[in-house]
Amino acid sequence: xxxxxxxxxxxxxxxxxxxxxxxxxxxxxxxxxxxxxxxxxxxxxxxxxxxxxxxxxxxxxxxxxxxxxxxxxxxxxxxxxxxxxxxxxxxxxxxxxxxxxxxxxxxxxxxxxxxxxxxxxxxxxxxxxxxxxxxxxxxxxxxxxxxxxxxxxxxxxxxxxxxxxxxxxxxxxxxxxxxxxxxxxxxxxxxxxxxxxxxxxxxxxxxxxxxxxxxxxxxxxxxxxxxxxxxxxxxxxxxxxxxxxxxxxxxxx
Amino acid sequence: xxxxxxxxxxxxxxxxxxxxxxxxxxxxxxxxxxxxxxxxxxxxxxxxxxxxxxxxxxxxxxxxxxxxxxxxxxxxxxxxxxxxxxxxxxxxxxxxxxxxxxxxxxxxxxxxxxxxxxxxxxxxxxxxxxxxxxxxxxxxxxxxxxxxxxxxxxxxxxxxxxxxxxxxxxxxxxxxxxxxxxxxxxxxxxxxxxxxxxxxxxxxxxxxxxxxxxxxxxxxxxxxxxxxxxxxxxxxxxxxxxxxxxxxxxxxx
Numbered sequence: 001x002x003x004x005x006x007x008x009x010x011x012x013x014x015x016x017x018x019x020x021x022x023x024x025x026x027x028x029x030x031x032x033x034x035x036x037x038x039x040x041x042x043x044x045x046x047x048x049x050x051x052x053x054x055x056x057x058x059x060x061x062x063x064x065x066x067x068x069x070x071x072x073x074x075x076x077x078x079x080x081x082x083x084x085x086x087x088x089x090x091x092x093x094x095x096x097x098x099x100x101x102x103x104x105x106x107x108x109x110x111x112x113x114x115x116x117x118x119x120x121x122x123x124x125x126x127x128x129x130x131x132x133x134x135x136x137x138x139x140x141x142x143x144x145x146x147x148x149x150x151x152x153x154x155x156x157x158x159x160x161x162x163x164x165x166x167x168x169x170x171x172x173x174x175x176x177x178x179x180x181x182x183x184x185x186x187x188x189x190x191x192x193x194x195x196x197x198x199x200x201x202x203x204x205x206x207x208x209x210x211x212x213x214x215x216x217x218x219x220x221x222x223x224x225x226x227x228x229x230x231x232x233x234x235x236x237x238x239x240x241x242x243x244x245x246x247x248x249x250x251x252x253x
Numbered sequence: 254x255x256x257x258x259x260x261x262x263x264x265x266x267x268x269x270x271x272x273x274x275x276x277x278x279x280x281x282x283x284x285x286x287x288x289x290x291x292x293x294x295x296x297x298x299x300x301x302x303x304x305x306x307x308x309x310x311x312x313x314x315x316x317x318x319x320x321x322x323x324x325x326x327x328x329x330x331x332x333x334x335x336x337x338x339x340x341x342x343x344x345x346x347x348x349x350x351x352x353x354x355x356x357x358x359x360x361x362x363x364x365x366x367x368x369x370x371x372x373x374x375x376x377x378x379x380x381x382x383x384x385x386x387x388x389x390x391x392x393x394x395x396x397x398x399x400x401x402x403x404x405x406x407x408x409x410x411x412x413x414x415x416x417x418x419x420x421x422x423x424x425x426x427x428x429x430x431x432x433x434x435x436x437x438x439x440x441x442x443x444x445x446x447x448x449x450x451x452x453x454x455x456x457x458x459x460x461x462x463x464x465x466x467x468x469x470x471x472x473x474x475x476x477x478x479x480x481x482x483x484x485x486x487x488x489x490x491x492x493x494x495x496x497x498x499x500x501x502x503x504x505x506x
Contacts, residue, residue, distance in 0.1 A: 009374075016274035019264075019370065023273065090374055091383075093393060098383030098495065113378040117272065121262075121343055121368040128366060130344075130351030132395070138409055140346060141394040141419075142385070155391055160413035166394075242351065 003077035005104045006084050007091045009116015010034070012231075013203035015041040017117045025114055026050075029084035031076050033069065037088030037231055039203060046084070056087070066096060070103035077109040088231065090118040094144050094171045119233050120169040122201040127208070127235070127243035131167045136238040139166040145180050145234075146172035152179040162187035167237035173197070174232050178217045189213060194240040199223065200230030210244050256330035258357050259337050260344045262369015263287070265484075267455035268294040270370045278367055279303075282337035284329050286322065290341030290484055292456060299337070309340070319349060323356035330362040341484065343371040347397050347424050372486050373422040375454040380461070380488070380496035384420045389491040392419040398433050398487075399425035405432040415440035420490035426450070427485050431470045442466060447493040452476065453483030463497050 006025045011017035018026075026032065026045040034043060035056030046052060055069050069085075076083045091097040091113055104111035120142065124131050131140050143161065147153040161168055162184050170180065185191060191214035199207040207228040211219035213236050220232070259278045264270035271279075279285065279298040287296060288309030299305060308322050322338075329336045344350040344366055357364035373395065377384050384393050396414065400406040414421055415437050423433065438444060444467035452460040460481040464472035466489050473485070 011272075014274070016277070017272050017368065019270050019272055020276065021267070021269035024269070092374065092377040092385070094385050095383070096387070098386035098388075098492070101381055101383070101495075111381075113381060115270065115370045115374040115378045117368045117370065118374075121345065121371075124345040125366040125368045128354055128364075130348070130354070132345070132347050132397075133351035134349070134401075135351075138406060139394055139396050139413065141392055141413075143392050144385075148387075153391060155418065157392060157413065157416050157419070160392065160394075160410065160416060160419075163410050163413060165408065166410070166413075239351070242355075 003080045004082055004110040004112070005073050005077050005100075006112045006114060007097050007100060008084050008086050008114045009090045010038045010042045010086050010088050011117040012089060012119040012122030012201045013039040013042070014122070015039065015045065017122065017202060018042060018045065019114065019116070021114045022116065025084050026086070028082060030081040032084045032086050033073060034086040035088050038086050042086070066099055070100060073100065074103060074107040074109060077104070078107070087116070088119070090116045093118050093142060119201050119231060120235070123198040123233050123235060126198065126201055126206065127196060127240070129240050129243035131169075131239055133239040133242070136241070137165060137167045139163065140169070141166055142169045142171065144171040145176045150175065152176040152183070158183045158187040162189035164190060164193070164238070167235065167239045170234040173234040174220070177220060177234065181213060181217060184213065193236050194238060194244045195234065195236035196240055196243055197223065197232055197234050199228040199232050201233060203230060205230060256333045257335055257363040257365070258326050258330050258353075259365045259367060260350050260353060261337050261339050261367045262343045263291045263295045263339050263341050264370040265342060265372040265375030265455045266292040266295070266453060267375070268292065268298065270375065270455060271295060271298065272367065272369065274367045275369060278337050279339070281335060283334040285337045285339050286326060287339040288341050291339050295339070319352055323353060326353065327356060327360040327362055330357070331360070340369070341372070343369045346371050346395060372454050372484060373488070376451040376486050376488060379451065379454055379459065380449060380493070382493050382496035384422075384492055386492040386495070389494070390418060390420045392416065393422070394419055395422045395424065397424040398429045403428065405429040405436070411436045411440040415442035417443060417446070417491070420488065420492045423487040426487040427473070430473060430487065434466060434470060437466065446489050447491060447497045448487065448489035449493055449496055450476065450485055450487050452481040452485050454486060456483060458483060
């Protein structure tokens, strides 16, 4: 009796970016089910006695078997365990939280959500760039560039993504970046729009590739050749001009 | 010597949603310059000896005198103080952080940003609604409904805001909500689109008004008549259907 599930946002990687509420949840968990995007330093906040189980092949790996994760969460909670489902970044933004909440509710398991700093916020803080600078951006938008089939989603609103007064954050951009850019240009995006790729934002191995939207794919390839790894995020829009002008807080992480 | 500025995101209100890094910054600050959207419980994390100064008339008050805030930050840091500029939510999302970073840099003052949980994330966690549920949302977008002149910004991309497979979060919606809805309908937004207003998300006085986009303005007026107050956020899109269906975690806060 008394089992429960808490979906906890682990933030972008720096363990100092956990919220107090997330730390408290980790410290009272019997079991922690974590994604492979969660940094080891974050996992260290769990109590030592807790069982820690890697469940999520997030990123580009083979299918996530979301149903299996849901079933495991529900089974453990039914056994009376306090389950923390620890997810990279923010659970409610491209985190499949909806499906996990629905599974818990269908099973009558108490479920709660603790927000986390999204990787976009982590990247913005490292770039020192406001995502909504009032001189440059009316709208901030988040999309994923990775559909269920691994390709660029066909039903993206490319016109909205080409808006010159928006800032756009692209999750999971790596495999489809060239395709995305090839759709944005005809939709009207200025090729000289400032664009940045951030690898492993807020982690010791963080790397930043600065470019324009026209040259970003090339800059990303170069960064990977030079060793960039970890979760990657692309940001573009004129609000990023500040981050481009400033190479002071640069590629060294 | 040794003065510095740290822009710190205070999160939506619940002090438990501060990050560890934010707490550390507050505990080592000599001066805390805070906005009126910052909750008192968050301010309590500052060390007792720190000077705490209310500077920001955010929200709908008279003009923010951003230049005065910038000047104060720079002056205090030049006197050698460790200054924390504490801002509601996330500094890099509709937080005027760009202008404050630029002012510090122009003055040669070391400046850093500590992200915070945005009010949108706070609201999503309370609504138990994924903002990007893969069945309903391809794109998540944030806009402000309040231009410098207090009116609805004229240069919003209403077509993008009427996209049936986007989730939209509207900051500062109160004064212009009727105007916004009047622009969204002709742009193609389905009047039955689920819509929610969240007042004072994650605070003890939190209130949630659930409606459709067509009836939301009315629901907001009713909530205010019934005592709803504090920072207000509007969210709409089919991803919010889950939050509408579920009135379990309802209006009681």
